[in-house]
Amino acid sequence: MGGLEWEMRPGGMLVQKRNLDCNRNYSIPIPTIKVLVKYGSYYHEIHINSHATFGELKKMLAEVTGLQPQDQKLIFKDKERESKSFLDVSGVKDGSKIVLVQDIISQEKRFLESRRNSNMERAMKSVAEVAIEVTAKESVICKGGRVAEKELLTLIELLMSQMIKLDGIVADGEVKLKRKTQVVRIQKYIEILDRLKAQNAMATTRYGDSQVGLVVSQQQQRPLIMQQQREQRNFSNGLMLTSKWEKY
Structure with a gap:
């Protein structure tokens, strides 16, 4: 074996022992x-x-x-x-x-990308603000309340406006995915508002019918009340005449 040193590897193989110091001496620094x-x-x-x-x-x-x-x-x-x-x-x-x-x-591409991202962020913020209003109106109507139809129409117009702005954003990659997500959200909120309009109209009709019923009922009761008042006056006059005759 000469003057060589040997070592046993984990697998049972006998190999020549490595000289780490020697390897260090021969390492060449990168200039x-x-x-x-x-x-x-x-x-x-x-x-x-x-x-x-x-x-x-x-x-x-x-x-x-x-x-x-x-x-x-x-x-x-x-x-x-x-x-x-x-x-x-x-x-x-x-x-x-x-x-x-x-x-x-490259600079122009980065500028356009930054501008698209900025427009997308503004659109997302606007949609989120409208979403809060939609949720509030939905809560009122679902509890049996009524909302002015003009308010619902205004929200639909705002959402349609954002849809047009998103359509004008030419994008790819992540920005394109965000645009698609926002379009789906807007469509969902418009569907909700259309449903709320129908419910709101039904609530308004019920309220109107009840008011008409109340007026009709009052009109029907008015002649009866007037008849009762006339009878009461005649009865009072009869009592007065009778009282005077007895005294006489």
């Missing part, structure tokens, strides 16, 4: 390189790991330029480099020069 990045008329000196990616370089440049990584385009040797590409593989060495330009198209 740090300096690159010059030109942005406009300024040069930024960046110290970075040579095995890093252009995406990591963009993150470091964002701290010194204020330009978001997704809005950056890095040009090396007259070629735009992908964020996933490695510096050393692309030929970047210590002292290499890289050009940073602003990606206008």
Whole structure:
């Protein structure tokens, strides 16, 4: 076996013992390189790991330029480099020069996306506010109360207005999913309001019928009351005449 040392592995296999100290001595540190990045008329000196990616370089440049990584385009040797590409593989060495330009198209996309998100948030807030009103009206009508029909119509108009605004939001991905969810919610609330209108109309009719019945009843009772009053007056007059005759 010579001067070699051996060790028993958990599976019962006898192998040569590993020399961890030896491995440490042979580990090669990854070098740090300096690159010059030109942005406009300024040069930024960046110290970075040579095995890093252009995406990591963009993150470091964002701290010194204020330009978001997704809005950056890095040009090396007259070629735009992908964020996933490695510096050393692309030929970047210590002292290499890289050009940073602003990606206008990416910025415009981010701006439009931000605007769509903002419009969607406002629409969601408006729908939520109308939903509270719908719930309140539903509670009143379900308890037998009445609501002015104009209030129900106003809520329906507000929901239809939000539907039109949502239809005007051109979106994809998560924003598109949110828009679909809100459209379904609006349709549900409109259906609820249509049902409440019918219930509210029935309650109004019942109330009106009861009022008409009361008026008719009063009109029917009025002649009877007047007859009773006339009889009472005649009876009183008879008593007075009788009383005078007896006295005479």
